Amino acid sequence: MKGMQSINQSGGTPRYTGHIRKAEDDAPGWSPGPRRGSPAQLASELERIDGKGYGAYHDIAGGWDFPGFTLWVDRVQGDPYASPSRCRVVVPAGTAGLPSHLLRPRPRRLACADFLARRFGEAVAAAGGDVRAAAVGWAGAKGGEMGVDVPGQYVLERTAVQVGHEGHVEARFTVALPAAGRSVLGRWARSVLTEALPRYVNAALRHASLDAAALAAHADAAEDAAAARAALPALGLVAFVADGAVLPRADGASQAPMPAAWAVLSRAPESQAVVLTLPHAGRVRGLGIRRGVTLIVGGGFHGKSTLLQALEGGVYDRIPGDGRELVVTDPRAVKIRAEDGRRVCGVDISPFIGHLPRGRGTRAFLSADASGSTSQAANIQEAVEAGATALLIDEDTSATNFMIRDARMRALVSRGKEPITPFVEHVRRLAACGVSTVMVIGGSGDYFGVADTVLCMEEYEVRDVTEQAKRIATEFAAAEGGAGREEGRPPRDAVEQLVEISQTRAVGESLRWAARMLPQGPALTLPQMLDRLDAEMDQEGLDAITHSGEPAGDLARPRRFEIAAAINRWRSAHLEQCTGS
Template sequence: MSSSGAIRGGRGRGGGAGWGDGGGGRGGRGGGSGGGGGGGGGGRGRGAYYKALYGGGGGGGNPKRARTEADDSPTFSSGSRTPTGTWKERPSTDLRDFLASREGASYPAYKDLLGQSWNFPSFSSSSPSTSPTWKLRADSVQSDPYAPPSKFRIWVPHSVSSIPREMWERRSPSKFRMIALADFFLRALVQSFSKASSHWEAYIRSGGGGGGGGGGGWGSNWSSGKGGQLEIDAPGQQVLDRSALRFDAEGIEARFRIGLPARGRSVLGKQAYHLLATIIPTAVQDALQYALEKEKMLWDYVAALEDSYALTSHLNNQNLVAFVANGSILPRASGASDQPMSTEGAVEFVSPSSLETEVRLPHGGVVKGMGLRKGSLTVLIGGGFHGKSTLLEALSYGSYVHVPGDGRELVRTSDSTVLIQSEDGRCVNNVDISPFIKNLPSGKSTSAFSTTNASGSTSCSASLVEAVELGSELILIDEDTTAANWLQREQAMSQLVPNEPISPFVDHVRELLVADGRVEGRSVVIVCGSSTYFLQHADHVLLLDGYRIKDVTQEAHKLFPRSKEVSAQPFPITSRSIDLSSFPRSDGRNKGTFEVPRSTRVLRIRDDRRTPPEEEPAQTQTQPQDEDLSLQLSRCVPQLVHPSQARAIAAILNQLPLRAAEWTTSGSSSGSVSLKVLVDRVDAILEGDGGVENLQFPRGGAVEGDLARPRKVDLGAVINRLRVVQMK
């Protein structure tokens, strides 16, 4: 990974000493700007403020360097993950005078931090002038204290952190080793930032060291002070390829946000120096400095993650689609928490002997557990609250590696696992749902069906066909969250209502298991709490009783004899093309953006195009409101486990129109490409050496620090639900 070269280079003088308890000499300047110690509040009208804000006045703000959030939309990289750019290398000791000279200036003066790379001395060096350095730089600076915090990054070479090479070269290193190491240090940095925030609050309560705009510290007037917050993309229970922290053979690069301190709208240079030169370095050293006492903890962590990751290859080698290790803790602490239930109240998973298999892990040795083979139908039955949906949920997240202690570390499923649920109101875009729905009263064909307001059964039909189109190998269904009339139909009802357009899923489930003419293709796991329709088709019937699992396949088939049909005709796979030119884009004419507000999983879509299809009557030529275009991803793509994945999908969607020429189907001039080919190509980019780093700013600089790699089936699921694109 070469992007860290953007903030590497030269060795500067060490330093970083505090401003000094008596260093308030620069504070009077702030009082002059604000009038009597307010720091930028008095004596200025709105015109003067906006002139300073956007005109570069008041302390050297540089408007040419100002970037909007729209400018920061990532793009696909074809080379190194971050351009080097031009950055002035400066020792951290210069930071004191740099910020002191801007004390009390209007807030845009902070933009002078752009283009500067501040070199801090090695964590344990006794000779700062000759020691290796680590670097801090600003990628973007907020124009106002009320705007989103400024984006910073650090680069810490291994010569500073003292992490030995054997940590990433030991025992068959792999690309995943770097992801695992990055995850370990990211979690350490999150904890250190939490401590740093407490230290900052204590500093403020103590008066902030005095000075700061001509009127004492913030301790006596906290309400007038802004900034100081530290934000970094905190991971959840899953280990993802993230942009928040990157680990490679040369060092560690981390990205985060800092709210630069202000009183009113004036710079608090002294407090900013304490934040950047004391609080941040202390947190960085605490998290990233290697020590012998950390070695076992670090290696145990990496080994556990690699064991989990290795299960994927074992699934393929043993013709399995899912594996659940004995001893796994599947229940969660609550319905609103992804944390494991306490071991005191949790029942460990134990495989029924009929399905027990074993795998040999690279670090953990032989592990036994339940294996579900490819091409099988498994029905989970049992009473309410006995663990059926809990097991299904664990399988739905089995595509991800989980952190040690989660309880699901050795639960693995195919990377293309898809959970099918009812989604009343979703849009459907030219999907062939005829295997399930046909002969509509309106006479409308369902072989290329579209609607902006699907019913429960229609949404289930479309979601399943789309999952098959995207190559899903494991389909998960829970009758509680699926349309009942789509799953099965009673014979008596068929007699009373002979003209039913819906052909239930149970009539096609065996067809679904056939892929490429082999009865070992896709697999289905379905939860049935009351229905018996699937029992006669099942390869395995598993009873959950108090979270303990028992194979009752033989008993079930005595009551419901096994059906003889195994269709030689596989479930039809349709392939649709997507018109990349139909994506909204920001090009001066067709304005459009995809964005995910921070801490949410809502994909907001802006589409300002006003040219309607020619066949629409003039009176219907209206554009849906933004809220009608938005997607609640936690509902429609429930297997996204972190908001950062949603943000990465938004970044991908924003760039797809720019790649239309490259990804157009050969020989076509329409700018169309197969949806399956499209998601495969995007996934190949993310699978490259840079990983999620291959999402990169179009104008240079660093990628966002809050992106995480999504699964390709989830990217496809989002595209399938967009109301602003055209499929055929």
């Protein structure tokens, strides 16, 4: 365990909170100024400041009451070249008109907000409202575009659009307030805020204007995925892959599904089939990946890594049409890989890496430039410390000497001269402690003898080869060959379960939160700090972590594991190993 300095229990930057407190209350908990008046008065104000210095835009900060919604101008940029101004609209429940079946349980409400964010972004884009004017020369007209944080394939808790428990809607966006040089173009701003914006709100944030069937299907898919994920523990499963799932993507640069006409649809072998009963999809048959040690084997390019990548993302809900809507994974599953060059501070990697040359210890390992094996050992220890109950590993992104040592290498380099105890010797102990492993293996049979289940991918279809693999393990004392990286495989991000840039931004805000909260009070372990952070986000939403105290519209919630990964790689942070409880 690593001890960290304390979280400040009082004080700090005032934060925007309470935006979903009551359906009838559309006033924010954080306000940049008073309510100002009607859209006609906002138009008049923008006309008044037309041609003045850019700072005159600060005169429009505050709330403006439109028919059916309130526009809040939260932060006005100080310069046409600065980050765009932050705004939001709050639509009361009576105007939004969202049916109660979309508001509960929580996965449905998050999916409803996700759907509205997509429609809001589409409405802006369809009108060209997201296109920045190209200035000709310094004094040319520039700006004018609206920015909406449009989601990708995943349904996440995000700040772009939020839906209150009783049905009011808050949508956040940015506006690059237009200018010529550094002079206000008030008439142009008036057209954006008082003419275009009401059209976008009407088209995207009112139930009466939406495709009700598509919205309901969006919520149904999220509720089914959440129900499937919740069913895993009682069934002894790490993950579930529904029959008919489309696992491959359209191409390597896209998260969109491969057209179903080209893809081989997933189907579970009978020996590994499980049937779930879900709220909307009903009875769904699929592959149940059981707790313990599961290997995914097969020839190159037969779909092993594609299956594992689907499982990585299965910790989140996906949108209808993704193809992997009912590929769900234990939400505490963490992808592990080697990470040459990462910073490691105060991690006990001694179970995997024992004595190092010149007496260097590994019980509180410190390195600014860790090797593949030491980084992978640290990644496992840190994930378990943060609460992981399953590890997802692909040998292509693992350190060979960390994964295995074959008989010939053991004969040449004795155990006394080799500090690394390979993962194959620990994987069963981890399973006994409640930490399962799902591993893609293509080059080493050493793991056959320690696996509970062995699944073989053949031309993208899953076969159960467990008995055959166990027979081979009995016949051979050691497998031939070894694990290694596939030549020419492009590098991927080290923290692979961050699926949207909005999550990465939220991780950055979490680091700022930690820096603000740590200076005073008793020391906290990293899990304790993550518990505190999770509790604050559960209570206040993502606004709990914003460093400015202003409502941000471009964040999506990351898991504690990805936040922990960032903290553990934070080169300026000082982490110390602590003993005791």
